Amino acid sequence: MKTAQALPPRLLDAGESGLVVEFGDTIDEQVNREVIALADALDALQLDGVCEIVPTYRSLLVLFDPLVLSREALRGHVLALWPPRADGRPSHGTRHGPSHGTGHGTWRVPVAYGGEHGVDLDHVARLHGLTTGEVIDLHSRAEYRVYMIGFAPGFAYLGGLDEAIHTSRRTDPRLKTPPRSISIGGRQAAVSPPLEIPSGWHLLGQTPVRTYDPTRAERPFLFAAGDTIRFTPVPQAEYAALCRAAEAGEIIAEWEPA
Amino acid sequence: MGACLVIDRPGLFSSLQDFGRFGYQRFGISASGAMDSLSMQAANLLVGNGRGEATVELTMLGLSAVVEGGPLRLALAGADMALAINGTAADGWRAHHLAPGDRLEIGAARHGMRAYLAIAGGFDIAPTLGSRSTHSRSMIGGVDGRAVRAGDRLPARGESAGPLLALPAPYRPRGEGPIRVVLGPQDDFFTREGIATFLSARYRVSDKVDRMGAQMEGPAIAHAGGFNIVSDGIMNGSIQVPGNGRPLILLADRQTTGGYPKIATVIGPDLWRLGQARPGDEFAFTAVTAEAAALAAVEHERRIAAMAARMIECAPAGAALSSESLLAHNLIGGVCSALDPMSEP
DSSP states (O other), rough: OOOOOOOOOOEETTTTTEEEEOOSSSOOOHHHHHHHHHHHHHHTTTOEEEEEEEEEESSSEEETTTTOOHHHHHHHHHHHHHSOSSSSSOSSOTTTTTTOOOOOOOOOEEEEEEEOOOOOOOHHHHTOOOOHHHHHHHHHOOOOEEEEEEEEEEEEEEOOOOOGGGGOOOOOOOEEEOOEEEEBBBTTTEEEEEEEEEEOOOOEEEOOSSSTTTTTTTSSOOOTOOOEEEEOOOOHHHHHHHHHHHHOOOOOOOEEEO | OOOOEEEEOSSSOEEOSSOOOOSOGGGGGOOOOSSHHHHHHHHHHHOOOOOOOOEEESSBBOEEEEEEEEEEEEEEEEEEEEEEEETEEOSSSBBEEEEEEEEEEEEEEEEEEEEEEETTTTTOOOOBBOOOOOOOTTSTTOEEEEEEETTTTBBBBBBOOOOOOOOOGGGGGGOOOOOOEEOOGGGGGBBBHHHHHHHEEEEEEEEESSSSEEOOOOOOOOSSSSOOOOEEEEEEEEEEEOOOOOOEOOTOOOSSSEEEEEEEEOHHHHHHHHHTOOOTTEEEEEEEHHHHHHHOOOOOOHHHHHHTTTEEEETTTTSSOOOHHHTTTHHHHHGGEEEEEEEOO
């Protein structure tokens, strides 16, 4: 746990009802841990007037009602939580969002690599002088951390991609990418929700898992910032059957609490 | 089967909207919600609803519909769209009773961009993730996660009986002067001259304007250095300035995170004016402190309370107004204080 050297966060204004708590300006695991630890701690306080908390890579956006909670009081609460506990304290069923309910843990996500599921797999392999099998190994052996959910519903930005397959984004982003894509861009990896989204990242595979399903009352979103993700290759032949199970409501991904 | 509105012409883009969906931006879900929440609240108050009940937000061109199954009480507020009931012109900013078989027609906006159609009791459509607001890109809210289509049946949840309220013209929302902003959170990404440009020039709404945001045209704002940041949270009214130096104001359907520096944030009380902006409209921006913005939010609540307090009961359309009813509802008093309508709590 890092405390002594860490600088306190910068508190920035976002209109009358937003406070930005900024821990850094880079993509960095330690910074992201601090963001999520503070988000969890603030969630646990259940402050009246806090409407919602949006953790990102390197900062926290706290939306509040200035008629109920003053900016000064909110700043005081935030600074009193500094330094945050770095143990990933879980936030159980808070008012500020349907948090996990079970704290942070590890998801095992099945992936059908290559072919129609991952049209860029061959290209990525060629680019790095690897076989497609090696790319699949490198991608599926790593342990990823969900840095942030954003851009699209349930879209998970992951850190932890093996350096050997760091790959610059495409120069011509696609306006539509297949739902449930597993992709990489630069130093990052991602899991797409079951929606077609624009993206300039390289498509390695697809998962049957529906990471976003607004009709799944108890868990519309599977992942939360701070979770760990591991990918498990599955034969392309099994993909369709797993998808059917997912459409029928099965979660498919396996969850191991921390 | 209760009353419902059966849509036969959906208009340009008509979608169910309430205050928006909160608590899910951390999962990548845009808050969405009414672009002009002031008019949405007025429409609700006119039919006796809670201020945040879901309404149909109409864009540029309204819908037409037929009432089926039972009577309805409804009101239209916001942009000045021609309203007709059974072919007879009717007023906005007041409630109307409609009987089964009655036909509602809402035309093009003569001023403004968006109008809000509220029905007494609200629409009997189940909320998704705590809100009825439609966000078509997430495929949630409203009718099956999409804008209203011809053939849709929008069922009413409540009782149609109730007073016919009207809001006299002096108490309707008016927007004047510059749009107020709080500088930051990334104003340090701009030169002093860049910020001076932003606060002194007039910016025109381009034709790239929708529920996601408004691309503004005008003098380029100078960045101090780079114009990429590691993505962080975006709120309603965040003003991003990408490499071309032109401000992009993010609105209801904004993405939850973004990677351009944000020079300022439009304060909540002024956001409704952007919801009514048309391409070609010009705005200036003025900076206020976060403390002044918080006071403006208090004042904004007072304005809404004043709006509610100034609603008067009126006779059904077509019936003659009696002097008793005018006196009984203090219309005269309302008109007399019209010179400074928002001065009262």
